Amino acid sequence: MNSWITNWNKIKIRVKQIIKKQPGKDTESQWTKCSCQEIIYKEDLQKNLHVCPKCEMHHKISCRDRFNITFDEKIYTILSTPQPPDDPLEFVDQRKYNERLREARKLTNQNDAMMIAKGKIKGIDAVCGSQNFKFMGGSVGTASGEAFIYGVQHAIDSNCSFIFFTSTGGQKMQEGALSLMQMPRTVIAVNELKKNKIPYIVVLTNPSTGGVTASFAMLGDIHIAEPLATVGFAGARVIQDTIKETLPEGFQTAESVLEHGGIDLIVPRKNLRDTIGSLLSILLKKKESETTTENVNVDKHEEPLHKTSKAV
Numbered sequence: 117m118n119s120w121i122t123n124w125n126k127i128k129i130r131v132k133q134i135i136k137k138q139p140g141k142d143t144e145s146q147w148t149k150c151s152c153q154e155i156i157y158k159e160d161l162q163k164n165l166h167v168c169p170k171c172e173m174h175h176k177i178s179c180r181d182r183f184n185i186t187f188d189e190k191i192y193t194i195l196s197t198p199q200p201p202d203d204p205l206e207f208v209d210q211r212k213y214n215e216r217l218r219e220a221r222k223l224t225n226q227n228d229a230m231m232i233a234k235g236k237i238k239g240i241d242a243v244c245g246s247q248n249f250k251f252m253g254g255s256v257g258t259a260s261g262e263a264f265i266y267g268v269q270h271a272i273d274s275n276c277s278f279i280f281f282t283s284t285g286g287q288k289m290q291e292g293a294l295s296l297m298q299m300p301r302t303v304i305a306v307n308e309l310k311k312n313k314i315p316y317i318v319v320l321t322n323p324s325t326g327g328v329t330a331s332f333a334m335l336g337d338i339h340i341a342e343p344l345a346t347v348g349f350a351g352a353r354v355i356q357d358t359i360k361e362t363l364p365e366g367f368q369t370a371e372s373v374l375e376h377g378g379i380d381l382i383v384p385r386k387n388l389r390d391t392i393g394s395l396l397s398i399l400l401k402k403k404e405s406e407t408t409t410e411n412v413n414v415d416k417h418e419e420p421l422h423k424t425s426k427a428v
């Protein structure tokens with residue numbers, strides 16, 4: 117009597133299972149799909165540092181994956197950064213901000229989009245920060261702001277270089293003005309790095325946009341980008357709708373930003389650790405020679421150049 121209903125329900129369940137098993141849809145599947153349509157075995161993608169073997173697309177990665185790629189022998193310590201209140205504005209849009217946070221934490225196994233760690237890169241002590249785009253688009257709120265400032269302070273206190281890997285859409289709308297306040301705060305922190313002559317290298321990964329590129333991400337001593345990363349401020353569609361003009365091909369790709377002088381280098385992920393290590397050794401030698409020159413000046417009872425003379 118109800119056999120057709122039973123059959124129909126069985127068919128529905130089977131269809132749902134098939135959809136779930138599609139590469140890229142199911143988190144438990146062993147396969148994933150790149151935007152070039154290539155179906156890749158997840159383990160192979162991981163071995164290839166999450167870079168598609170066919171189209172060279174550099175896939176987004178978690179903070180821990182980034183640290184594993186960056187630090188010598190995958191040895192590093194994750195720093196415990198300050199934890200401000202989760203939802204200061206009790207923000208609700210289509211869903212509660214608290215609910216979104218809970219979901220992002222479960223998905224990424226991170227407390228916030230930003231993490232800070234300390235270790236060695238090619239034998240040089242360094243503090244590294246990284247953003248995970250899967251955590252609410254890598255958006256910066258008070259927790260990320262506090263993490264960045266903590267990382268900078270730790271680099272200054274331990275006199276080691278600061279490297280930051282961006283992957284973000286910008287500031288977090290759920291924290292309104294509080295998230296915008298992280299822009300000047302992080303800029304002040306970068307200024308402290310400069311005052312203390314701590315090398316600061318920024319690696320822009322896909323995508324790096326919004327308030328982050330309008331603040332700490334574009335203030336490095338050296339700016340590196342991963343191939344094909346989107347680097348910009350406002351989205352291309354918004355710009356196109358505003359200026360009513362068709363944007364050139366490759367607009368806001370790392371390659372076009374490099375051509376226009378916005379960044380210094382494009383480095384594939386597999387070469388990043390070596391490149392950062394070489395750059396750090398050059399920057400630290402420069403710092404060392406500057407410090408030696410200043411000490412000589414002090415010995416000669418000359419006022420060092422960077423000191424402001426006191427008013428009498």
Ligand SMILES: [Zn+2]
Pocket residue numbers: 150151152153154168169170171172173
């Ligand atoms: Zn691909």
